Amino acid sequence: MKQLYHATELIGIKDKNITLTKVFQHETHIEVQATLDYTPPKCSYCHGNQIKYDFQKPSKIPFIEIGGLPSLICLKKRRFQCNHPFKIALTTFIHYQKYITNAIKLPYSNAKLEATNKLIKDIKRNAFGYRNFKKRIYLALNSKKARTKFVLTRA
Incomplete structure (x- = not known):
C-alpha cells in the first residue's frame, strides 16, 4: 500500500507544478480550483530570462468523477513575458535623454x-x-x- 502525500496524487495529477487551492461542492458537480506555476523558460527571441506577470483566465477542464459527481478543474496558468520590451523602452529613454531632461528642467x-x-x-x-x-x-x-x-x- 502506497501512502499519498498530496491531494494532486490522490486524484491522479502527475504534474508537480499544479497546486490545488480550493474545492467547492455544488449540487450538480464538484469544482476544484488549481494553479499551474513553474519557472519561466528561456526566451526564444533574445535567449534571456522571462518574468512572471499574471495568471490567465481559468480554463475549465472536465475531470474524473469524485464521490459519484462529475468534477471540473479550474486551472489558472501562469503567463510569462520577455525582458525585451523593457530593453526597447530603456534604449528609447537613452536616445531621447536630452529632450526628456529639457522637459523636466524647463518651465514650458x-x-x-x-x-x-x-x-x-x-x-x-x-x-x-x-x-x-x-x-x-x-x-x-x-x-x-x-x-x-x-x-x-x-x-
Missing part, C-alpha cells in the same frame, strides 16, 4: 493646449442643438471673442 509645457484640444473634442461630441459650433466653443472656454445675443423665448 503644452498641457494647457492639450487640455483645450480635449475640451474642443468633448464639445464637438456633445454640441447638439447649436448652429454655430464656434460660438459654443467660445462659451465653454469663457472667452469674450464671440458675442452672443440672448434670445427670449415666446411664451
Whole structure:
C-alpha cells in the first residue's frame, strides 16, 4: 500500500507544478480550483530570462468523477513575458535623454493646449442643438471673442 502525500496524487495529477487551492461542492458537480506555476523558460527571441506577470483566465477542464459527481478543474496558468520590451523602452529613454531632461528642467509645457484640444473634442461630441459650433466653443472656454445675443423665448 502506497501512502499519498498530496491531494494532486490522490486524484491522479502527475504534474508537480499544479497546486490545488480550493474545492467547492455544488449540487450538480464538484469544482476544484488549481494553479499551474513553474519557472519561466528561456526566451526564444533574445535567449534571456522571462518574468512572471499574471495568471490567465481559468480554463475549465472536465475531470474524473469524485464521490459519484462529475468534477471540473479550474486551472489558472501562469503567463510569462520577455525582458525585451523593457530593453526597447530603456534604449528609447537613452536616445531621447536630452529632450526628456529639457522637459523636466524647463518651465514650458503644452498641457494647457492639450487640455483645450480635449475640451474642443468633448464639445464637438456633445454640441447638439447649436448652429454655430464656434460660438459654443467660445462659451465653454469663457472667452469674450464671440458675442452672443440672448434670445427670449415666446411664451
